[in-house]
Amino acid sequence: MTKKRTDMVTADRSKFQNNMEYQGNHKKDPGMISSTSTMDVAPVEFKAKAAEKKGDMSVVAKKDVITLPPTTTIMGAIKTMTSKGFRRVPIADAGTKRLEGIITSMDIVNFLGGGSKNLLVEKYYKGNLLAAINAEVSEIMQRDVAFLTSKASISDAVEMMIQRNTGGLPVVDEDNRVCAIFTERDFLNLMADTIDYDSIRNYMSTKVKTVPFDTTIEEAAKIMVSRGFRRLPIAKDGILIGIVTASNIMNFLGSGKAFEKIVTGNFHEAFSEPITSLINKDVVWASPEMDLGDAARLMIEKKVGSLPVIDNDVLCGIITERDFLRAVY
Structure with a gap:
């Protein structure tokens, strides 16, 4: 057995929603480009489909x-x-x-x-x-x-x-x-049934940065702004345990929970809590071979803006609504 690298972030699938039923269930149009197509061909098919969508x-x-x-x-x-x-x-x-x-x-x-x-x-x-x-x-x-x-x-x-x-x-x-x-979500809704030509492996972001589970809300906010990410995977002991989004942090304030932490009125008191208090632990995930269309439909059904991509229990990437835009641009 190959020894697993210790610098990789793994995933405990028992805590995640199993989405394998999405793979292979959607019937492909035989005229669509297969998942073995090269990157310089698949986007052309996608762009053509996008152009066919009527309406301004x-x-x-x-x-x-x-x-x-x-x-x-x-x-x-x-x-x-x-x-x-x-x-x-x-x-x-x-x-x-x-x-x-x-x-x-x-x-x-x-x-x-x-x-x-x-x-x-x-x-x-x-x-x-x-x-x-x-x-x-x-x-x-x-x-x-x-x-x-x-x-x-x-x-x-x-x-x-x-x-x-x-x-x-x-x-x-x-x-x-x-x-x-x-x-982006409107675009995903429009195009979800037209993009079953390739796997998400070719379009996902592979440079995934995780943050430790004991990161505070304030620290996570700074990381989001400095990196330009609105979502951060959270890891504990090398295992992916959830994802926090900019909306999670905003909702923390909007729900009034932030004010329960304030004693003197200083905002640092509200956001010194660990980010794990906000994360969605029921993470919806995908495998790298999932079709783009299946991934789009899964994101729409689960009302999420991204999917961590897990291969052999290792976090190997993430695909977001933005990646679908880049696939046609």
């Missing part, structure tokens, strides 16, 4: 978009995002509905101690979280917002999301009023 943003983007005025408090924005399950909300003028900015879960993580936006807490509110969360969301929102017009195509949306490194784009009308939103 006026047809495919979500019309029931929720916007918030810039005067909304940061806590108000967090509660809206938490209750609706949103990772982003456009900020628009209360009267005209014209786009002014956007707030994302990563902006919230940045604000909570992960990066430069935390200066609002430290400098202007002397570390007092209770005071800082009542500041207007305009203080931390993104102002240079990428957006689409209602006439933009799906291909236009994918290209812009990749170029601007964003997971969602507001859609505006001719008067710059927010009328819809298009996200």
